[in-house]
Amino acid sequence: MSNHRNNDCNTVCNTVCNKDWKxxxxxxxxxxPDAALxxxxxxxxxxxxxFRPLARALPxxxxxxxxxxxxxxxxxxxxx
Amino acid sequence: MTLLEAAAALRRREIxxxxxxxxxxxxxxxxxxxxxxxQTVMAESARERARRADEELARGEGRGPLHGIPIAVKDLxxxxxxxxxxxxxxxxxxxxxxxxxxxxxxxxxxxxxIGKTGMHELAYGITSSNPxxxxxxxxxxxxxxxxxxxxxxxxxVAAGMVxxxxxxxxxxxxxxxxxxxxxxxLKPTYGRVTRFGAMPLAxxxxxxxxxxxxxxxxxAVLNCIxxxxxxxxxxxxxxxxxxxxxxxxSIRGLRIGFPENFYFERLDPDVDAAVRAAFNAAASxxxxxxxxxxxxxxxxNTVARVILLAEASALxxxxxxxxxxxxxxxxxxxxxxxxxxxxxxxxxxxxRRAMQCEFARLWSHVDCLxxxxxxxxxxxxxxxxxxxxxxxxxxxxxxxxLVRAINPLGLPAVSIPCGTDRRSLPIGLQIVGxxxxxxxxxxxxxxxxxxxxxxxxx
Numbered sequence: 001m002s003n004h005r006n007n008d009c010n011t012v013c014n015t016v017c018n019k020d021w022k023x024x025x026x027x028x029x030x031x032x033p034d035a036a037l038x039x040x041x042x043x044x045x046x047x048x049x050x051f052r053p054l055a056r057a058l059p060x061x062x063x064x065x066x067x068x069x070x071x072x073x074x075x076x077x078x079x080x
Numbered sequence: 081m082t083l084l085e086a087a088a089a090l091r092r093r094e095i096x097x098x099x100x101x102x103x104x105x106x107x108x109x110x111x112x113x114x115x116x117x118x119q120t121v122m123a124e125s126a127r128e129r130a131r132r133a134d135e136e137l138a139r140g141e142g143r144g145p146l147h148g149i150p151i152a153v154k155d156l157x158x159x160x161x162x163x164x165x166x167x168x169x170x171x172x173x174x175x176x177x178x179x180x181x182x183x184x185x186x187x188x189x190x191x192x193x194i195g196k197t198g199m200h201e202l203a204y205g206i207t208s209s210n211p212x213x214x215x216x217x218x219x220x221x222x223x224x225x226x227x228x229x230x231x232x233x234x235x236x237v238a239a240g241m242v243x244x245x246x247x248x249x250x251x252x253x254x255x256x257x258x259x260x261x262x263x264x265x266l267k268p269t270y271g272r273v274t275r276f277g278a279m280p281l282a283x284x285x286x287x288x289x290x291x292x293x294x295x296x297x298x299x300a301v302l303n304c305i306x307x308x309x310x311x312x313x314x315x316x317x318x319x320x321x322x323x324x325x326x327x328x329x330s331i332r333g334l335r336i337g338f339p340e341n342f343y344f345e346r347l348d349p350d351v352d353a354a355v356r357a358a359f360n361a362a363a364s365x366x367x368x369x370x371x372x373x374x375x376x377x378x379x380x381n382t383v384a385r386v387i388l389l390a391e392a393s394a395l396x397x398x399x400x401x402x403x404x405x406x407x408x409x410x411x412x413x414x415x416x417x418x419x420x421x422x423x424x425x426x427x428x429x430x431x432r433r434a435m436q437c438e439f440a441r442l443w444s445h446v447d448c449l450x451x452x453x454x455x456x457x458x459x460x461x462x463x464x465x466x467x468x469x470x471x472x473x474x475x476x477x478x479x480x481x482l483v484r485a486i487n488p489l490g491l492p493a494v495s496i497p498c499g500t501d502r503r504s505l506p507i508g509l510q511i512v513g514x515x516x517x518x519x520x521x522x523x524x525x526x527x528x529x530x531x532x533x534x535x536x537x538x
Contacts, residue, residue: 024419031401032415040416047389047416050382055427064429068284068314070270070436070490070515 097148147190180277197232259508393417
């Protein structure tokens, strides 16, 4: 990944990592007490910081597997 | 005694299934109060099954190596007429009206189901310190965790209550207790063993497999539980092999990968030394050790966590208003999963496919890979962090760091004992192979471990 792209990712990350989890919980109707939100907020921020750059680096043609198969070459075999 | 040794003794009529079952029940009665490995003991039905097994064997109607052998299954495998809790208060009174396919196939193989083992709540953690049913304790040191989530299975096998207990593995839950309890734990390829009837944690990451006292025992169990099952649409139609290796198999010429990145970072020095010694042992038996760089395992771990959080929270969503029914650690994870947008889950599954392709290229250079199973040996019950060198790490993240990535990749992996640390606690070696290469990794494992794992002082 180029430095330019890393910088882009960091910018995105900084904007998405500072989420107000309390507001998000209320907006989504999640009945999670505020006291329970504090300890998980740090974990969610850290996970987002790790995950966002990976997701942004995905080539657009990469599709998810509809049903996961451990061996790609076994997928057609299993479908028979 | 290993499962296959007991099977041989049964065939020779040196012992009966009734005697084996009575001995197992006695050992459970003596050791369960201090280990809490067994959550439900099925004494009466086990005695009846054993009696029938003896009758069948007397008539020459042997069903295979599991016939008449007392076994246990983790308490997330549905058992007809027997409570199945998944380690959860939500299901403390749940009595299924059918068996999980694995249980059904084990019964058809003649196994005597003697009980259900304790586990981490909902299989969502690695301590097996269950807030509803009590902490499972490690037979090597009862102040320490057995690992998890299949902690009761690891403890029951290590304590010699049973020679085999089934576990499930979503992010290391068979291999971690195998390493911490000093037994063999096999996570087969995704699709090799049906998931039907096992309470799910994460549909696309869950794997079912045995914990045993020998490698050949694990292979014999795999022979019984592998195969296509219409109840699980991800189960493979690939033919089942004979997975049981020779007693002294050759590994001459096999290429064993030595990861130069990730896997040997931040290890307890005793773990580091024991795993490096395993490479030397393999080389002395004629294997070729191939140093190589593995794909970004930290990234695969991140992807696995996103998939797990999303799938587990989706599953438990209908129950999440009853917050008092969950332990604090599991509730925190379930809450986290509710915040992940759908786009993250889809992108995690896209990344998974890309990483699977990247990892597949490794197998043109090596036949299998050796890694430590866990960076440390069993932590104390109640510890939330562990020290690795000069760093402090969350217990759950440390225990899963070297095993979690194998689940989204769907690869077969076995953890075998490979020595002990300065406190005489077991150390695990993880052997990972290409998809459906169970026979190969079990052959390599058999070449490296003693016929039966050491027994803790009990």
